Amino acid sequence: MAETTCCGLRTCCHRPHPENDIIEGTFEIDHSPRICLLPTLRSVAIQIYSADVFDPYTRSGLESKKAYLQKWKINVNPSTIKYKLNFEVVRGFGSPGAFVVENRCRHEFFLKSATFKYKSPAPDREEKAFFFHCASWVYPLDKTEVKRIFFANRLYLPEKTPPGLVALRKKELKQLRGRGLKDERQPWDRIYDYECYNDLGDPDNSPEYSRPILGGSKEYPYPRRLRTGRPPSQHDHLTESRPVGCLRTFVPPDERLSPKKQEQLRNNFVKALVRFLTPKSDQPPQSYQECPKIIQKILHFFVPKSAFSTADFSMIQSIVDFVLRKPKSPSHQDTQSVDPIDDIVAIFSDKQLKEMDERVKQKLKKLVPAEIFNQVVDATTKRDVLSSQPPSIMAEDQYDWLFDSEFGRQMLAGTNPVRIQSLEKFSPREGWLPENLDLIEKAKSEAEAYFVLDHDYLRPFLSVINAQGVCAYATRTILKTSGRGDILEPIAIQLRLPDSEMDMVLDPGALEWDLAKAHVAANDAAHHQLVSHWLHTHAIIEPFIIATRRQLSVMHPIHWLLDPHFKDTLHINALARGIFLNAGGILERTLFTGAFSMRLSSHFYKQWRFDEQALPNDLEKRGMAKNAEESVRDGNFSEIKEKPAEKEPENIGEEDLAKKTENVVGRYEGLAEIDENMVERDEGMAETHENVAEFDEGVAETDENVVERDEGVAETDENVVELDKNPATPDEKVTFPAGVKLLLEDYPYAKDGVEIWDAIETWVRAYCQIFYTSDHSVENDEEIRDWWKEITSVGHGDQKEGWYDLQTLKNLVRALTTLIWITSGMHAAVNFGQYAYAGWPPNRPMLLRKFIPKEGTKEYEDMQKDPEKFFVKMLPEKFEMEFVIAVMDLLSRHTSDEVYLGQRPPDNMLKEEKEVNKKFKEFRERLQEIEGNILERNKKYNLHNRWGYAKIPYKLLYPDTSKTRGPSEEEDICGRGIPNSISI
Structure with a gap:
């Protein structure tokens, strides 16, 4: 983290008035990698406002003298840089409650935080730092036409607002509401307003893309959305025209996804489209580098990388495929016995990519933004090996x-x-x-x-x-x-x-x-x-x-x-x-x-x-669910814990066993096989594993998280409903989270x-x-x-x-x-x-x-x-x-x-x-x-x-x-x- 220091006043040799105090301010600015901030003399001015002392002339808190950011880093890598400024304030200024930024630079910058502290100790003043969490973009004044206001990290109801901040509080909200103009919003506008869903249709593209407006009518009521102010379409003046790029729709600067998140979402979508839409190569992976990552990680945990050959990886991959019951490629099967479902299962198989089919490209181009489409096409030329996590619903068994x-x-x-x-x-x-x-x-x-x-x-x-x-x-x-x-x-x-x-x-x-x-x-x-x-x-x-x-x-x-x-x-x-x-x-x-x-x-x-x-x-x-109080009054509160599994009757017959599995895909003339992952029964008794609750003569043992009862007495916590009307036992209490009793505990x-x-x-x-x-x-x-x-x-x-x-x-x-x-x-x-x-x-x-x-x-x-x-x-x-x-x-x-x-x-x-x-x-x-x-x-x-x-x-x-x-x-x-x- 780089740091630059300057007194921030007009000249470095300036000496404050002996009756004034100096407040040192530290500003953390996250530089954008795409801009270059020029070292102009007075490009950004900052002024502090007192929270405690009210100025009757300005109707705001007392103001400090302006301080200026004078030294900027040029073409720095994305990083947080601290700037230190000195602010001259009158004696008795009080606590800094807000500051205003006047950006006369050509570019915006991201202000992360600011901290203020009196430089000279005073016996009658508590010495502490005043922290401001900003996390906001500050755009040039010639674009926004308003100065940016930031408030300290303190919370006040309106009637308890410190006197120096009342006017600034109202001024900031007024800026956010805008001036009622319906002009198209610009990237620097911090304006929040409402609009109906009149931006879903695209009649300028084709009449078939016309859509009714949602919101503002009895026929199509709907919540409002954020207004963007785009001009109306040419063929329907009630419909908003489409943006130049769907990824460039206006949202206020502070509401935008971070650049890192935008990139991550874009990459996730590209990877998913490549993973599932590109055809599988006819040639299997031939090298270690092409081995799926999960296999690499498992092997590296036990054996150094250099100890394995390509043949070893192929053998281990085949064992894993067998254990996971991955279907073989249709090219290796008898075409007369191919299961129709297997074609869908094959979508999730590991694959070495080959170029996307032209027909698929044309379909995809109509569905995703051009930026995403181009990235997908580029990715398919790399011939990478991709593996996918099968959906959980079919990971154990596809039926x-x-x-x-x-x-x-x-x-x-x-x-x-x-x-x-x-x-x-x-x-x-x-x-x-x-x-x-x-x-x-x-x-x-x-x-x-x-x-x-x-x-x-x-x-x-x-x-x-x-x-x-x-x-x-x-x-x-x-x-x-x-x-x-x-x-x-x-x-x-x-x-x-x-x-x-x-x-x-x-x-x-x-x-x-x-x-x-x-x-x-x-x-x-x-x-x-x-x-x-x-x-x-x-x-x-x-x-x-x-x-x-x-x-x-x-x-x-x-x-x-x-x-x-x-x-x-x-x-x-x-x-x-x-x-x-x-x-x-x-x-x-x-x-x-x-x-x-x-x-x-x-x-x-x-x-x-x-x-x-x-x-x-x-x-x-x-x-x-039922209201807990009603359930208690009705006496219907006897089953709050999870129910134990019911034992199957012994000596179950073959007909009964068949009925219990009639809903399996085996209904399709024995099509689906029930594998070892199904609940197995041997003479009607359920086999249990180490996590199973044990039963002794029909009594279920419960764990520490279950509401315990002993002869109808329930232990209670904060969220308790008292049995004060017709209770089974006068002093009995029962616990109902959120005040409801579920009809189905499971x-x-x-x-x-x-x-x-x-x-x-x-x-x-x-x-x-x-x-x-x-x-x-x-x-x-x-x-x-x-x-x-x-x-x-x-x-x-x-x-x-x-x-x-x-x-x-x-x-x-x-x-x-x-x-x-x-x-x-x-x-x-x-x-x-x-x-x-x-x-x-x-x-x-x-x-x-x-x-x-x-x-x-x-x-x-x-x-x-x-x-x-x-x-x-x-x-x-x-x-x-x-x-x-x-x-x-x-x-x-x-x-x-x-x-x-x-x-x-x-x-x-x-x-x-x-x-x-x-x-x-x-x-x-x-x-x-x-x-x-x-x-x-x-x-x-x-x-x-x-x-x-x-x-x-x-x-x-x-x-x-x-x-x-x-x-x-x-x-x-x-x-x-x-x-x-x-x-x-």
């Missing part, structure tokens, strides 16, 4: 996904665990066939638990969707828990088309059963991408970020609390609108909903309510989620109580009042229901907890498992090309002869599958500069707020306890939904607060922690 119980498990622990609901909460609507209604009434009258996965909302739109060349049904799936704990299995699937005569209901005994499950999976995949992932996290949060920047000062405690959870989101959303969501973009070309995709998202926004995004409220709404998303939610809420409550002493102090906070009003009336102006009355501390805590949960836990749960599940196209196809054939047709006969071949024909074309796999790979990867829940950058900690730091440390420690709970639950074999047949441990909500990530984990793209923000 594990076909089990009915795995199909049900993914609704609780897969990529979209937020859609399933209890049948008790589901109201039958138009379209249910008589047998469905009878089943529902029977289910509601029985004690067993029944559930529904409803995608019938598609039916009104199917005529438009299927006209695009895809084959989609509106589906409803009924599931019930089996006799083995909380394992969900589908028992009926309803398929509907606009023509009601085409409706059908299938059960597990039908030949078409697995085809029906594929249609359900495709519907759920579209709902996941457009609603659970994009709408309910990315799009919903954007107006909150804009309002926070416009209405909450950086000195406001709530701004500091939320800021880490908004990192990079505006830029990620802008890239999504330019690459994924736009007309002809990735989602339109890969999802069966096609050009209708964003309109479907708008349809779901009509049903969205902010209060229902709180995890406990969401679980209660879907009937997947519901991984909910089980881990309520603990994460509870930890967040405890932290937020403790934090808010440091600054707000009562409901009255919340009500009197003018910035919070304006912030909430702008969110509800502008940012989410199309949605009038479901908003908290933010005049009480309780409601403020609930609202803030909901925001942090959405940006951290909820987004992690619906994003980072995409490659594990959707990276295997047969498990979650994005579209299907065939309907289920009618009995008596030629297609039906073909399906009977070779069901698996027919199933593969239903899937997308190979290029579409390969491209989707690459996208899932990109979206599931964490970046190296990610900050995780329970973590904060060291320079953003509040050094003087000891109580805040203490509570944050407690939050972090609580998350570490939850990590232990999750690891212990993942060891329990009887909790089937945490693993499934595919052996995928549920770690999407594993906080991972202290793990140090290194290059050795490059291929590990799943379960690596909960990022603070929606930054991918």
